[in-house]
Amino acid sequence: MTRQFAAVSCLALLLALAVPAAAQNDDAAVQASVEDFLLRLGDHKFDTLDADFAPKATIVVTRQRDGQWTNLYQTAEEWIAGLRKNPNPTTFREPITSVKITVDSGQLAFLRADFQVVRDGQVLSHGVDQFTLVRDAGKWKIVMVAYTSLPGK
Numbered sequence: 001m002t003r004q005f006a007a008v009s010c011l012a013l014l015l016a017l018a019v020p021a022a023a024q025n026d027d028a029a030v031q032a033s034v035e036d037f038l039l040r041l042g043d044h045k046f047d048t049l050d051a052d053f054a055p056k057a058t059i060v061v062t063r064q065r066d067g068q069w070t071n072l073y074q075t076a077e078e079w080i081a082g083l084r085k086n087p088n089p090t091t092f093r094e095p096i097t098s099v100k101i102t103v104d105s106g107q108l109a110f111l112r113a114d115f116q117v118v119r120d121g122q123v124l125s126h127g128v129d130q131f132t133l134v135r136d137a138g139k140w141k142i143v144m145v146a147y148t149s150l151p152g153k
Contacts, residue, residue, distance in 0.1 A: 026103040033140040034111050034131050035096065037094050044089035054134055054141035063149040076142070092119040096129060107132040109140060115147070123152040 037052050057076035062069060072083075083089070096113035103109045111131040117124045127148035133140045 009100050026109065027101045028104060030103065030109045030111055030133060030140055031099055031132075032090055032096050033133065034113075034129075035143075037142065038094045038096070041083075042081070042092045042094055044086075044091065046089075048081045049083075050076075054136055054143045057142055058144050060144070060146040061149060062147075063152065076145075090119055092117050092124070094118070094129075107135045109135075116152075125149050125152055 005128050033052070037049070046078050048102050053076040057078045059072075059074045059076060061072040063072070094115050094117050097117050099111065099113040101109065101111050108111070111129070111133070113129050114126070115129045130144075130146045131137045132144040133143060135141075
């Protein structure tokens with residue numbers, strides 16, 4: 001019994017140590033997916049964005065301008081089509097900070113982060129990004145992007 005107990009204890013310890021490592025790997029992969037998406041968006045590589053989204057993905061923007069809040073609801077397809085129509089897109093960066101990630105069952109992930117949209121060293125807007133992702137065929141796909149948008153600070 002003692003050897004069996006020791007073997008079971010060692011296995012339990014190994015599993016306890018392995019689970020956080022797997023969760024950390026998922027967290028890093030989710031954040032890398034989102035940051036890569038934002039980088040390509042800022043570089044207006046719109047033709048690459050379709051592959052980031054799951055079918056029927058949605059975009060929700062709640063924006064404050066002149067003291068008024070408005071909400072915009074679009075499918076990812078509509079949103080990307082609108083980006084492609086811009087004849088003169090401007091390159092920008094959208095660094096994220098204060099990142100919080102939750103991964104459930106290794107299949108569903110949620111990333112919440114503060115962001116700033118920066119162009120030519122100027123902060124144009126800021127707010128909170130919220131991404132929901134699902135693992136699909138081994139890749140993280142965006143199911144929903146929702147964000148607040150406030151004027152630059």
